[in-house]
Amino acid sequence: MILVQVVASGLLLGGVYALLAVGLTLIFGVMKLVNFAHGDFLMVAMYIAFVLVTTLGINPYLTIPVTAVVMFFVGAGMHHFFLRHTLDRGHSNQMVLTLGIATVLQSLALMIFSGNFLSLPPSASGFGASVVIGGVHLSTTRVVSFIVASVTTGALLLFMNRTLIGKSMRATSQDTMAAIMMGIPVDRIYLLAMGLGTALVGVAASILIPMFAVYPTLGGDLILLGFVVVVLGGLGNIGGAYVGGLIIGVVEAVSALYFGGVASQAIYFLLFVLLLLVRPQGLFRGEAG
């Protein structure tokens, strides 16, 4: 019974990992950019959500539109002011640029909020502590976060598959040169991908803040996990990243049950390295090929 409990709990948390990874993989797929600032964007958005909740006294889930829109512009701005100028310079140069931006964001957070862990009181979400489904106790915040993450991913998939802009993004992801020749404004697609991917992080922040404390180096602690999920799902594969997030959520929870928290992390990082060696294209083939 305890195993069912743990698996369910891990699955629900995996939904949030999925949302983080979906944004990361969208950006990678379209721009071929390894964005090390992605986790720090999450940290920034969580601070925004935290401040909104504590100063205005609103329900954390109501901050979703605000964090999503603000982070959209943060991401788009990052492309417009920084990344746009380095896209032709190869991956390590861009990676270093995102590391620099990550360092700046962490430092600013430390200067503004100090290094303390900030968390909302458990009552902030406005729901009861847990629901019981089929004899399994599930934390309400986790259930809500799972639903929000799943709906958001679903909406993104619809957008990518059904709209012309979405299709242009997928075309750019599959073959940038061909996309340019088909008249797709690739620079604007990049801007949009960066904005959308970062907006997803905004949504993730709003659903995480009732569950987890925010602190300046949170992004650095989560980014590797994000990459693990992204590679697992196939670089650039949005549906794959979602499933990958759920898998990692369960693997982490179950191995933490048997081996303890630290060992469980070591286990899935080793799994990650093995995966890189044996099947670098991920469980599902990445859109980026």
Add this chain to the structure above:
Amino acid sequence: MLTRISAPWWATVALTVLLVLASLFGGTFWAHIAILAFMWAAAASAWNIVGGFAGQTSLGHAAFFGVGAYTSTLLYVHFGISPWLGMLAGMVLGALLATLVGLPTLRLRGTYFSLGTFALGTTMMLVAIQWRDLTKGGEGLSVPFNEGLLNFSFLSKTPYVLIALLFMAISAGVAELIARSKLGYQLAAIRDDQEAARALGIDVTRAKLIAAAISGGLTAMCGTFYAQYIYYINPASVFGSNTSFQPLLLTIIGGIGTVYGPLLGALTIVPLTQLILGSLGGEAAGLHTLVFGVALVVIVLFAPAGLGQAAANVRSLLASRLMGRGQVKPAQPAEQKGVK
């Protein structure tokens, strides 16, 4: 080869001399700055052999740094073995680990290699936290202090300045030797086009592995120095991701793929951040890393070939303005093959 010493080398030598003088006459604060700058210059130079010469952007060099720090410290604490011998043992282990880890990971390309090494560095940290019997876990290890050359322990900071300077010279010297050797040219060929290098008969795996082993060994040497200078190590301080990122970032700032780049980057940025840290202290937590981050962003955007090339550009610009000779050349962006 070098009949005329280039501008970046002049800057590097001048900064080294300035730091040594500052450490001799500026008290312990300046000595501390010089020690850290030389140590990180040595580590960055070691990283550059794999990251710059061979173009394999490693994000896991903390693994070797940590192995160096833990090997010498454990041998010293448990068996009283001189940290100098411990350092050699750590270097061998670091080189072995780099080879073992390199065998699988060096087959990965671009992004995958970076992510794989990042995961390995983090895994080493988690192992160090978990393996409490050996490492005391997150509590960390204190290095017992018994002054003496054999114990690699000194009351005065001056010996540390000299040793760090020596280590920097060793690391840069090895890098210079590699750059001039057949291996150096092979690595450059691999960096520019691995398939073409292979087609020309270069044993790509062998060349990369040798570079990784040398780089890992030299990084472990810096790890032992860190342990013997700070007298305390824990998994986060030696295996943490910052230890992996620092050499990479300093190298990029100075000029990746050149012998002077890692030195120039470390000798400018480390003193700058330490000065900010020292003068503002706890009042402005985060400011010194902010400066670091901003410097990085500015360099990548405006001088992608690093400070050294920027210095050379300024020099030729001045020469042409003042003396009406010399050609003004635009900055050459460091050619890095993008991952396909």
